[in-house]
Amino acid sequence: MNKDLKILIIGDSPTGRRTTKSLLRDAGYSNTEEADGGATALPILERGRYDFVITDLNKPSMSIDLLQKVRAHDQLGALPFLMTVAEVKREQLVPVEQADANHFITKPLTASDLKAKIEKIFTKVESADPAETCLVEG
Numbered sequence: 001m002n003k004d005l006k007i008l009i010i011g012d013s014p015t016g017r018r019t020t021k022s023l024l025r026d027a028g029y030s031n032t033e034e035a036d037g038g039a040t041a042l043p044i045l046e047r048g049r050y051d052f053v054i055t056d057l058n059k060p061s062m063s064i065d066l067l068q069k070v071r072a073h074d075q076l077g078a079l080p081f082l083m084t085v086a087e088v089k090r091e092q093l094v095p096v097e098q099a100d101a102n103h104f105i106t107k108p109l110t111a112s113d114l115k116a117k118i119e120k121i122f123t124k125v126e127s128a129d130p131a132e133t134c135l136v137e138g
Contacts, residue, residue: 003029003030004031005051005052005118006031006032006048006049006050006051007024007029007031007032007033007052007053007054008034008035008041008044008045008048008052009021009024009032009033009034009054009055010034010035010036010037010038010053010054010055010056010063011034011036011056011058011084012037012056012058012059013056014036016058017034017036019109020054020084020109020114021034023109023110023111023114024054024111024114026111027112027115027118028115029114029115029118033048037059037062038055038062038063038065038066038069041053041066042069045070045079046073050079051080052079052080052082052121053081053082054081054114055067055081055082055083055084056083056084057083057086057104063083064099067083067099067100067101068099071099071100078125080102080121080125081101081102082101082102082105082117082118082121083101083103083104084104084105084106085105085106085107086106086107087106088104088106102124102125103117103120103121105117
């Protein structure tokens with residue numbers, strides 16, 4: 001697994017972003033940047049070359065709106081997305097699945113869980129089977 005992935009961490013909580021950044025570092029991923037919401041994230045994604053996005057589903061309209069814009073974008077459409085959720089409620093995850101998130105992970109996050117999810121997503125993405133790249137499960 002490429003530990004030099006450029007990862008954008010998106011969330012409205014500075015503490016949450018710092019925690020995710022620290023856990024990613026513990027998992028071996030140190031090439032990270034932060035955005036404080038979907039409105040600021042899209043221009044950042046358009047300017048930079050990112051390999052992966054982690055966003056908090058705390059504000060579903062913001063996260064799902066961003067994901068839909070990214071999926072419709074010519075250059076960013078295939079960018080892998082991992083959604084973090086506080087609790088697993090099926091009604092909350094349906095829009096995530098419909099917007100084509102690659103995976104979700106429940107909080108509290110751990111470095112080993114993040115590493116496993118990232119590896120799982122990239123295994124599916126590299127399989128080149130579009131039917132298997134969207135994986136909404138716990």
